[in-house]
Amino acid sequence: MYRSHVLVCGGTGCTSSGSAQIIETLQTELEKQGLTKEVCVVQTGCHGLCALGPIMIVYPEAAFYSMVKVSDIPEIVEEHLLKGRVVKRLLYNETVTDAGDVTSLADTEFYKHQHRIALRNCGIINPENIEEYIGTGGYEALGKVVTSMTPEEVIKVLTDSGLRGRGGGGFPTGIKWKLARSNASEQKYVCCNADEGDPGAFMDRSVLEGDPHVVLEAMAIAGYTIGANQGYIYVRAEYPIAVARLKIAIAQAREYGLLGKNIFNSGFDFDIGLRLGAGAFVCGEETALMTSIEGKRGEPRPRPPFPAQKGLFGEPTLLNNVETYANIPPILLHGAEWFASMGTEKSKGTKVFALGGKINNTGLVEIPMGTTLRQVVEDIGGGIPNGKKFKAAQTGGPSGGCIPAEHFDIPIDYDNLIEIGSMMGSGGLIVMDEDNCMVDIAKFFLQFTVDESCGKCTPCRIGTKRLYEMLDKITKGQATLEDLDKLEELCYYIKDNSLCGLGQTAPNPVLSTLRYFKDEYIAHVVDKKCPAGVCKSLLRFEIIPEKCKGCTMCARTCPAGAISGTVKHPHVIDPDKCIKCGACMEKCKFGAIIKR
């Protein structure tokens, strides 16, 4: 028995901030103080508050240390772990009151609006130890299913729960399982889509890193339900920690008889293989993913036939995303009603979002469906840094769209987001402020799709390239109003004619910015100005003579020699020589240089 447990986050965010060195130093310090038998150090998955990493929580006090440095460790070990005095100075400031009392982490703005189902074990258990997963009720659902439920009963529970696919499409999970079951075949497959390619999305990675067994358990349940005994997890190679933990988890589950032959003595066999992606975004599309598992170029193919009819190796296949799987064992344990009691009428349960961009609390949150964007950004996310104004939130990655401030109070669910021209997507939520140019953002996403288009169908391969060129022309101030009409027309053409989801959704970032920020497009086209000051070709740097003290700093800084003037007299910038690097503006102490 240990008297104290120290949980250190070992997710990608905190590992990048140096949590491995924190653990190492902790162990040496504990040894020095002779505490190794009393204090247990546990490396966990993601706690969600990546912005404050590395994160360390000490139980039983639940003291939440944030942005821990290696140099803080000796003090924490000596003061807190040896002498029992919490080092308040190093705690997350929201968990310490003005009077100096330590409050619960669950009461902080970041956590109190959340409801964790898919992330319930992340940051709590050691993901490399199967016993910790079993200790929190893990594999109980699998046991219940294979020993006491028929496949039809499992499908009924899932259908009644209202669970919809968390990978973006929102297809009802119960129906998907029913379809895969109804197609008879000797050999069927269960696949897990862990190819989380949307830039700015890391929900699935956190589940795999923090609670890998939940995916294995749910896949085994799926295998039992549809009649498959082989599963594949297709995971991005960019996630080395997730891959390593999945390998450990699969080996442990086999050792415990939870994968392999005759699981729970029920006569049901199931095993899982791991396949790594190799950096192709299109492989997140279901047909492309299966082609890639087969060892081919990951190109999509037309549907029908759907994967439930002819999927991997031409056999009926069930494919779900990581977060969808993470919801399944709790639903089977607590029942459909429990799950259906959360969320909105047509979107039940919770959704995990990765908050990123211009927001204070970047990190991972899980909220009940129907929470408003305002709550997510202002309450949970802690608002926008540097007192800037919220401009838009981007959801759904390169397939999604922007949600402008006018829809700040919309309850987030599948149907509402589609109605306003965005989509749930897999859960990336990038916040943008007044300094972001929406035309530039649309161009950024198109650059992404141009790079990632697999080239199989013409509308996507050539259409996205033309879209990108038109956007480039706009950001350079060379476009006309006619071009804006052509831009929109081409968007609809690509949407209607592309083969797979990548092409069909690629124009969404353009369409949604055109819908809500047309004035910005017009400013670029008609006034030849970028209101946010991002598009370099349209920028002009000027010196305000009244404010300029003639200190010569700008002239000395300018790499292009574009600034002239004499000491103690206002300087001027030659717009023909200026390369718009902004160095002068950064260096000016008097705020005399403006860009417009």
Next chain:
Amino acid sequence: MSSKTSSVPFAGTKEQEAELLQVIEAYKDDKGALMPVLQQAQEIYGYLPIEVQTIISNEMGIPLEKIYGVVTFYSQFSLNPKGKYQISVCLGTACYVKGSGDIYNKLIELLGIQGGECTPDGKFSLDACRCIGACGLAPVLTINDDVYGRLTVDDIETILAKYSE
């Protein structure tokens, strides 16, 4: 990835080839084994020149053009050797809105190479990468296994200096 073949002469050793043959042997009964074999071959050789693809083709009985097709499809497979220090700048959305484009341009300027290239001394190679999921630390870059986060353009020179012994 670029489909340009490498101008660097192939310098594979007998040991590397033996290791590759072992990998192929281990996957011989697996369906769809080409991807994992290519991934491990790239770990052994550092890249996938035509010579390595030929060995895989002969051993696995897959036509060379199929293998070349797969290698050039996925951005993580490389026909060119990488630098001793591989720099990847994340140009994912979260990093991009926080200015990773400027970081990338600074590296192009400092190293004198374009993305996808390697410095003539074989020391640094530069790539833009997709989201590595460390969005909380945006903007980020990685050099081999080291991750640098919350970057500004001014940090770049200091970081590069660490690797130039």
